[in-house]
Amino acid sequence: MSTSDTSSTSPRPSRKPRVAVVFGGRSSEHGISVLTAGAVLRAIDREKYDVLPIGITPDGGWALTSDAPERMAITDRRLPSVPELAESRTGSVVMPVDPASREVVYSEPGRVPEALGDVDVVFPVLHGPYGEDGTLQGLLELSGVPYVGSGVLASAVGMDKEYMKRVFLSYGLPVGPFTVIRPREWEQDQAAARKKIVDFAAEHGWPVFVKPARAGSSMGITKVDDLTGIDEAIEEARAHDPKILVESLLRGREIECGVLEFGDGPQASVPAEIPPVTSHDFYDFEAKYIDSATGIVPAPLTDEQTAEVRALAVRAFDAVSCEGLVRADFFLLEDGRFVINEINTMPGFTPISMYPRMWQESGVGYAELVDRLIQAALHRSTGLR
Known part of the structure; x- marks a missing residue:
């Protein structure tokens, strides 16, 4: 057997599993995700795991960030963000798209792409749409990379x-009483959408809560005491999601x-x-x-x-x-x-x-x-x- 044949059958040197902590994201919960990532990065046992922090910017770019949990904190009542932590304003991280490879690559204009090594598991600490809703989970399924948390269907539901x-x-x-205002209902007939809410309140009582159907961290929620507050509440919710959920007060x-x-x-x-x-x-x-x-x-x-x-x-x-x-x-x-x-x-x-x-x-x-x-x-x- 040749030398090359012998080396190819030799066991690969053992290494610590590499965890990619992915955080930030495009949703309105971007800053909360960064807070969570800081806590997770601080808690991961570095004797047991290698860690690769990857931030997703509010406009969807994937950035290599500094491993600095102390910077991922609320400062003067202001939430942190990925752009503040990115090591480069122009570089981007590319996750594997081939199940046969788990290698993450970093690219920057004018430079040869740099292989960052294999990732064994992703810890996706993203909240809200474009992360917690099955979209990232679908990407990881296509890539064949294991990840923490629920799969595509459960995440979406x-x-x-x-x-x-x-x-x-x-x-x-x-489950408590609820009704839904779908995007087309509000866009095509606002009067009918308002009446739907008024009829719901007539059956279940005021106040009602108007909220985005697909958002979290209590963002975009308004407590509405009567008809006069409906339009403003809907616009506030629609700033986060075009589909609106209306719930009665429990x-x-x-x-x-x-x-x-x-x-x-x-x-x-x-x-x-x-x-x-x-x-x-x-x-x-x-x-x-x-x-x-x-x-x-x-x-x-x-x-x-x-x-x-x-x-x-x-x-x-x-x-x-x-x-x-x-x-x-x-x-x-x-x-x-x-x-x-x-x-x-x-x-x-x-x-x-x-x-x-x-x-x-x-x-x-x-x-x-x-x-x-x-x-x-x-x-x-x-x-x-």
């Missing part, structure tokens, strides 16, 4: 609040529960409660991220209520065919019933976010949580599942 609720209803999960307590996939299936964390926010009309973006309103972990519930909401969270996880992780949000109504509001397939993931706090209280610390998700993704094959 989890992003679209209308179809999420319809899936919940088909599985017998309790009077009760806000309860959240984390779900994490273990080897023997999904398990639920202890639940948390979001207490009423006195400085805001409701638990909106400013309350969550700028003023750092915090929840109560664990939620002050009876043993029976805790068991019920944990079971409902796992049922919601299974109903949407989720993988990896989910945060399920509920209302505990005044009559004692739980109603599911929504799930998040990539919830806020900073150490002070509710999802890691609930798991911390359940015995899984932040660094261990990150490691579990990476390990699960490494052992999960891509493709239809």
